[in-house]
Amino acid sequence: MAALRRVLRALATPFTQTAGLGRWMLVIGLVITGIFVLLAIFAPWIAPYGFAQASADGVDFPKAGAPSGEHWFGTDRLLFDVMSRTIWGARTAIEVVILSILICVVIGVPLGLVSGYYGGWLDRVLLLVMDALFAFPSFLLAIVFSFLLTDLFGGSVLAVAMSLSAIYIPQYYRVVRNTTVSAKEATYVEAARAIGAKDGVIMRRYLFGNVIQSVPVIGTLNAADAILTLAGLGFLGLGIQSTDAAEWGHDLNRALADAGAGVWWTGLYPGLAIVLLVTGLTLVGEGLNETLNPTLRKRRLLPVVMTTREDR
Template sequence: MKSLLAPFRQTTGMARWLLVTGVGIVFIFVLAALLAPVIAPYRFDQMEDADGQRFTKLSPPGPGHLLGVNDQFYDIFSRIVWGAQTALTVVLLAVLLSLVIGVVLGLVSGYVGRWIDRVLVFIMDAMYAFPSLLLAIVFSFLLKGVFDSIGGTLLFGMRPGVLSAALSLTVIYIPQYFRVVRNTTVSAREATYVEAARAIGASNVTIMSRYLFSNVIQSVPVIGTINAADAISTLAALGFLGLGIQPNEASEWGYDLSRALDDAASGIWWTGMFPGIAIVLLVTGLTLIGEGLNETINPTLRKRRFAPITLPPRAQEVVAK
């Protein structure tokens, strides 16, 4: 716990402000996601109240429906709360998976070198060359086909659409971790402490896990949070294009936004504005955390504050007065 809080205690001024704001915003969304069944008045796909009475289509914000109802008879507030759960699940899964895969591949590639390094660098660079959204679309198409054929609920009760969205995001973020870790590994591999580890008889796996790992992952948390922010917007973009999570699988802000496109012209602002605000806020929060961490962890940006010290007047002067 102490080491977890270390970056926070080391921050000063701007960096601390960024970090605190970011954590505050993300915390609200995490709460919403965890307590969704309690907070949300309705299920994400509920169109009628307990009496079987259909909600009034496109009714404005007001009592009963805090943020109004959209054109599919869904309660917008419930959609946003459940949407937070979807977004955070997908992003957490995607970032964790891409982090683990990217770091391991980067370590092996950088340390072992030779043909493994060449092949992996080639593949990662090829993936980097595509626009990430395009790549995400292709992968979510492919994976969706596979998962739909399996059907039902998959890993941890996730629906096929949710899992395929998470995995397609995973694929596009692996190269970022890979590059950073591989490059730092290549330079750390030549360090004397690695040779010293070899001299005490450590195997390659031990050298990678005990000596290189902890010295090459410093910048990974920063990439992780910044990727998370990017993943939110990419997920929303997939949903907006109708390629992401389907409305019957889970609530997704991007999909709601695309449905609200026509409403905006006819003066119905609430269907589009609230999911939009949710996306912007969560992306901002995660970006702030990333920037705050970067300011703290990256030594080239870090500034140390020196507090001025005022010495008490010397005894003689006091006596003289």
């Protein structure tokens, strides 16, 4: 009961501690993101058709049919329903993003902890590797990794998520490593050593809780970026194929030819979905940053009023 209350209070802190613009950014971002998450979870019930469904009740859908009562967002050249694909696309996007952030956290955070805590040559080598990854244009890196990984795992959600992780892990690593380097000098770490704690225990129970705090911010900001990279990969035809799952970037690629023929609906809706979700996630990230990052947090100051000086 007390634990639940503590969790709820912790979840509410971004609201209670922000004011003005920061709070609105957070609220609007959460609402937009929330809608997409709901779409993703309930896609089978919300979407009128399947993502690779070209006919219903034995009747084929029209080819590149304009929006109508049957097909609100129209249909595309492969006879798929655009609205269904847009909704199912939310599921793919959210799946990939959550999976890739999970991979990033699971790999990047422990690496950062170990590297920052032990230092020495391990730290040097890891820093070098991570900085090298950082220095690459991230999209190029994602392309290379998705080439490699689709060979191994096929064009699955997992393969794409992993190739996205590869470009974001250095960020998690960097942030966690740097906070660890400063946190390990704290007296409470020496106190932990004084009670006889092993290095593993110190990292898990003493450092982890204190260095993890900046990870949610990076997570949400990276999520927005990951959506764009995912769409970019799909647009290039890498990653997920249209019969495996609905993917906005891939749909945009196919819509490219339609645009000249006056078929606007196949490109508009997936594109709009990307813009909206990226905006939502960015707003959440910036809002969180404003709350959690004390250097950005604005405190309301009252103007100092001096008593008027008497003329002598």
